[in-house]
Amino acid sequence: QWMRTLAMPLRGTLSISGNKLLAGGSDGRFHALDKSNGDILWTLPYGGRFHCHPVTVNGRVYAGNDDGNLLAIDEASGKLLWRYRTKGSVHGPVAVANDTVYFGSGDGYLYAVGSVDGRLLWRKRTGAGVEAVALVDNALLAASLDNFVYLFSLNGRRVWKRRLPGRISAQPLTAEDGALFTPLSSPAGVVLGLRDGRQVNSLPTGEEITTSASPIAVGDAVLLTTEHGFLAFAQPKESPKTITSAPLQF
Numbered sequence: 056q057w058m059r060t061l062a063m064p065l066r067g068t069l070s071i072s073g074n075k076l077l078a079g080g081s082d083g084r085f086h087a088l089d090k091s092n093g094d095i096l097w098t099l100p101y102g103g104r105f106h107c108h109p110v111t112v113n114g115r116v117y118a119g120n121d122d123g124n125l126l127a128i129d130e131a132s133g134k135l136l137w138r139y140r141t142k143g144s145v146h147g148p149v150a151v152a153n154d155t156v157y158f159g160s161g162d163g164y165l166y167a168v169g170s171v172d173g174r175l176l177w178r179k180r181t182g183a184g185v186e187a188v189a190l191v192d193n194a195l196l197a198a199s200l201d202n203f204v205y206l207f208s209l210n211g212r213r214v215w216k217r218r219l220p221g222r223i224s225a226q227p228l229t230a231e232d233g234a235l236f237t238p239l240s241s242p243a244g245v246v247l248g249l250r251d252g253r254q255v256n257s258l259p260t261g262e263e264i265t266t267s268a269s270p271i272a273v274g275d276a277v278l279l280t281t282e283h284g285f286l287a288f289a290q291p292k293e294s295p296k297t298i299t300s301a302p303l304q305f
Contacts, residue, residue, distance in 0.1 A: 057092050057093040058093065059088060059093035059094075059095070061080060061086070062080075062082060062084075063080045063081045063082035063084070064080065064081050065078040065079065065080050065081075065086070066078075066079060066080065066081050066104065066105055066106040066107075067079060067105060067106045067107045067108055067109075067146070068107070068108040068109070068148075070108065070109040070110065070111065071090065072111035072116070072130060074089060074090050074091065075087045075088065075089070075090060075096060075130070076088040076089075076090050077109045077111065077116055077118075078105075078109065079104075079105020079106070079107060079109070079118055079120065080104075080105060081104045081105070081106075082104075083100065083101050083102040083103050083104060083105065083120070084098050084099065084100050084101070084105075085098070085099040085101060085105060085109075085116075085118060085126070085128065085133075086098050086099075087116075087130070087133060096133075097132065097133030098133065099126075099128055099133045099134075099135060101120070101124075101126065101135070102122070103120040103121055103122030103124060104120060104121040104122075105118060105119075105120045105121070106120070106121060106144070106146055107119045107120065107145065107146050107147070107148075108146075108147060108148035108226075109148075110148050110149050110151065111130055112151040112170070113170070114129065114130045114131065115127050115128065115129065115130060115136060115170065116128040116129075116130050117149045117151070117156055117158075119144070119145025119146060119147075119149075119158065119160075120144070120145060121144045122140075122144075123140055123141040123142055123143055123144060123145060123160060123161070123162070124138045124139065124140050124141070124145065125138065125139045125141070125145050125149070125156070125158055125166075125168070125173075126138050127156075127170070127173060136173075137172055137173035138173065139166070139168050139173045139175065141160035141161075141162050141164065141166065142160070142161075142162040143160040143161025143162030143163065143164075143184055144160070144161040144184075145158060145159075145160050145161070146161075146186060147159055147185070147186045147187045147188060147226065148187075148188075148226065149188070150188050150189060150190045150195065151170060152190055152209065153209065154169060154170045154171065155167050155168070155169065155170060155176060155209070156168050156169070156170050156173075157188050157190075157195055157209075158188060159184070159185025159186060159187065159188050159197055159199075160184065160185060161184035161185075162184070163180055163181050163182065163183055163184055163185065163199070163201075164178045164179065164180050164181070164185070165178065165179045165180075165181060165185050165188065165195070165197045165205070165207065166178045167209075167211060176211075177210070177211040178211075179205075179207060179211050179213065181197060181199040181201060181203065181205060182199055182201030182203060183199050183200035183201035184199065184200045185197050185198070185199050185200075186198060186199075186200060186223065186224045186225075186267075187223065187224070187225065187226045187227060189226065189227055189229050189234070191206075191229050191234060191249055192231070192249055193208075193209065194206055194207065194208055194209065194214065194249070195207045195208070195209060196227060196229070196234055198223035198224075198225075198226075198227060198236065199223070200222045200223070200224065201222075202218055202219055202220075202221060202222055202223070202238070203216045203217065203218050203219070204216065204217050204219060204223065204227075204234075204236060204247060204252065206249065206252060215251055215252040216252065217247055217252035217253070217254075219236060219238045219241070219245055220238050220240075220241045220245070221238030221239045221240040221241040221264070222238060222239045222240070223236055223237075223238050223239070224239060224267040225237050225267045225268060225269040225270070226269040227269070227270075228269065228270040228271065228272060228277065232248065232249055232250075233246050233247060233248050233249060233255055233256075234246070234247055234249065235258070235270050235277065237264050237268075237269070237270055237279060238264065239263075239264055239265065239267070240263050240264065240265070241263065241264050242259060242260055242261065242262060242263055242264070243257040243258055243259040243260055243264075244257065244258035244260070244264070244270060244279055245257055246258070258277065258279060258286075258288050260279060260281050260286055262281055262282065262283065263282075264279075264281060265281070265282045268280035273287075275289065276288060276289065
């Protein structure tokens with residue numbers, strides 16, 4: 056066990072890659088810490104507050120900041136490889152496939168840039184900021200704060216869009232044939248089919264969803280976080296069944 060004190064708080068999600076813990080701070084510094092003892096392996100002083108979910112693929116760390124930049128950082132050295140600047144904050148995790156990085160921005164666009172050089176390949180506009188993207192079945196899901204979920208092909212063609220009963224700021228839980236979203240101010244999680252975006256199931260919470268925590272799968276259960284605790288659902292067959300609920304422990 057260990058403890059490490061930094062100059063400013065870390066924001067967003069702490070990511071693990073090999074022996075490294077990766078996270079950005081509110082002071083604009085991005086850190087890599089040794090997972091075993093907390094030693095700081097490197098720090099990139101960039102500027103612009105980080106509040107993101109870093110993703111590491113093929114030795115590159117991708118992280119966004121509040122100034123609208125997506126950064127590609129060398130995982131071994133902490134050297135900045137490239138940046139791509141948008142006009143809105145970049146908070147959500149990126150998706151990477153076929154040497155392309157897909158990500159959303161608070162400026163309302165979904166972007167595709169080259170993973171090696173950060174060159175823009177295409178961008179598509181939605182109705183509001185894009186907080187979450189996910190790869191599904193050789194396509195790309197994008198959740199926008201305009202209450203819509205979009206499905207795009209990997210070359211940027213829109214396949215469908217579907218309105219949900221609330222804004223979507225959390226990463227969806229995806230499966231082979233569907234995706235679970237947790238719209239804010241909605242009393243249920245919503246499962247959409249990937250083929251046409253139609254609702255195929257729902258997971259009622261009994262209260263409005265007020266957190267931006269993503270749903271997770273644990274064994275045969277799906278966990279949803281609410282303001283008062285968490286709910287665990289059995290894997291839906293014909294209708295979802297709540298297994299248990301309990302308050303969160305802090």
